[in-house]
Amino acid sequence: MGGGGGGGGAGGPLFESRGAKGRLWYKLYAASVLVGIFLIWVYRAIHLPKGGGGGGEGRLIWIGLFGAEIFFGLYWILTQVVRWNPIYHQTFKGRLSKRYENDLPPIDIFVCTADPTIEPPMLVVNTVLSMMAFDYPTKKLSVYLSDDGFSQLTFYALLEAASFSKFWIPYCNKFKVEQSPASYFSSVSNLTEFYSANEFSAIKILIDGRDPKTVDVEGVSLPTLVYVAREKRHEYPHNFKAGAINALIRVSSEISDAPFILIVDCDMYSNSSQSVRDAMCFFMDGENGHDIAFVQFPQNFRNLHKNNTYGDYITIVNEILSLWFIPFAYIITATQAFSLLECLRCGETFTSWWNMQKMKMMRRTTSYLFSFIDTTLQQLGLGNSGFIITAKIAEDEALKRFSYVTALFVSLNLIWPSLLTYQWRIFFFEISLC
Ligand SMILES: O=c1ccn([C@@H]2O[C@H](COP(=O)(O)OP(=O)(O)O[C@H]3O[C@H](CO)[C@@H](O)[C@H](O)[C@H]3O)[C@@H](O)[C@H]2O)c(=O)[nH]1
Ligand SMILES: [Mn+2]
Structure with missing residues (x-):
């Protein structure tokens, strides 16, 4: 598969799409795992223990395991959708700039936050x-912050950010800074003291890019910055993040009304100031741009540190009693080996992979x-939604818990085989039963 971007006028396309290399090997591997899964199902079906004579418990366990394996198989088949034929896209930002630098379309950026304790203002403001600070004409950028927490602290932090941006954005442009100014805001402690409460409102334009007087310290115009807090009442469904985005669409349509919208969570960072230009390469491509409505950047979750927790040894007891052992062993070995290879290729270490298996x-x-x-109970009408926003920072408490878990792993490793090995043992125990 090649040249997906198409012509796009003189000077070549703005993006090119290519199928990943070595896919045949992947397909062979995937097909072999599928055969393995199928054999396991056959084995479970034809070896089902008889019900009567006290064997009921064994039969129930057997059916439970069968259910789990059916689920595993279906889950595995479903997840092949994203793995079977991956395609890599390459953008040509030089061409974009050459062709459209003065006609780049406006972009509205939506940032969502919902809870000032779990998502501290410093993180949101960063x-x-x-x-x-994206590398994009500032007049064409508008940033909207939706604050479902309606928090004064978030609002005032954003006010501080608005004035700070007058220094920060020219600084980023000059020194090609790609990161957020976390260190600066860590020194600003109690922002509420600086402002009176009546300055706080539900929709507030903190920087109005439409006003020619809003410029940074170097006289260059600034992106628009808007704070929005919608009313969330318990008796009406507010639809969480989706509801917040709907509110932002209504507000932004009255202010900047850009034809393109970029949506980010308040705990996300773009690792390149060029990201919006990458996205524009898809939308602005002469040949294929009109067929594209949505561009998604892959999310990358980083580990806390290289090896996450401490590693240990693998001990496996082989008790091969039946040929049916082969598909079980093959599935475990092949899928684990594949995930290990994938991790190593992405620059992880063996130890971090091993720890990830345990965490999983x-x-x-x-x-x-x-x-x-929780979801099942909710669907059956037996409970309320337990949606809880996940903690976004490594707070002291969380770090304490993290080191506790690390310590626990170490002691577990000393006195007891690791959890995964334990899982293997159950498996071998089960095989030796049949
Ligand atoms: O009432 C709410 C609840 C949440 N949020 C925001 O929604 C985002 C996602 O919530 P979070 O707790 O961070 O969920 P994650 O599991 O970390 O996020 C993943 O899963 C979400 C939905 O399942 C997706 O929306 C996110 O893009 C994806 O990163 C955050 O910015 C929240 O501030 C709101 O704006 N209003
Ligand atoms: Mn998140």
Whole structure:
């Protein structure tokens, strides 16, 4: 697959799409895992223990395991959708600039925040400032912050950010800074003291880019900056982030009304000041731009540190009693080996991969299980939604918990095989039963 971007006028397309290399190997691997899954299902179906004579419990466990394996198989098949035929897109920002630099379309950027304790103003303001510092004509950028928490602290932090941006944006342009000014705001402690309460309102234009007098310290115009807090009442469905975005669409249509909207969470950072230009390469491409309505950047979740927690050894007891052992062993080995290779290719270490497997195992038996139960109860009308915004920073408490878990892992490793090995042991135990 090649040249997806098409012509797009003189000087070549604004983007090119290419299929990933080595896909045949991936497809062979995926097909072999599918065969393995299928064999496991067959094995479960034909070896189902008989019901009567005290064997009922074994039969129930067997059916439970079968259910889990059916779920695993279906989940695995579904997730192949994004893996079967990945396509890489390359943008040509030089061409974009050459062709459209003076006609680049306006962009409205929506940042959502909902809770000043979980999403501290410093984090929110950093995200806002990094959005304002995009390498894009400032007159064409408008940043809207939706604050579902209706927090004075967030509002005043944003006010501070508005005046700080007059210094920060020219500084970013001059020294090609790609990061947010976290260190600056960590020194500003109690912002509420500086302003009177009546300055606080639900919609406030903090920087009006339409006003020719709003310029930075170097006399260059600034992006528009707007604070929006909608009213959330318990008796009406407010629809969380989606509701906040709807409110922002209505507000922005009265102020800047840009034809393109970029949506980010307040805990997201763009790792390149060129990101919006990348997106524009897709929308502005002469040949394919009209067919594209939506561009999504991949999210990358970084580890707290390289190896996350401490590693350990793998001990596996082989108890091969039946040929049916092969598909089980193959699925475990092949999928683990594949995920290890994928991690190594992305620059992770073996230890960090191993720790990630353990964390996955813990999450499956705790948070995923709880949220599954929570959603099921909610769907059955037996409980309220337990939507809780996730903590965005490594607070002292969280760091304490993190080191506690790390310590726990170490002691677990000393006295007990690691959780994953434990999982393997259950598996081998189960195989030896049949
Ligand atoms: O009533 C609400 C609740 C949440 N949010 C915002 O929604 C975003 C996502 O919430 P978060 O707790 O950060 O969820 P995550 O699991 O971290 O986010 C992932 O999952 C969300 C929905 O499942 C997606 O919207 C996000 O883009 C995606 O990063 C945050 O900016 C919140 O401030 C609101 O604006 N209003
Ligand atoms: Mn988030």
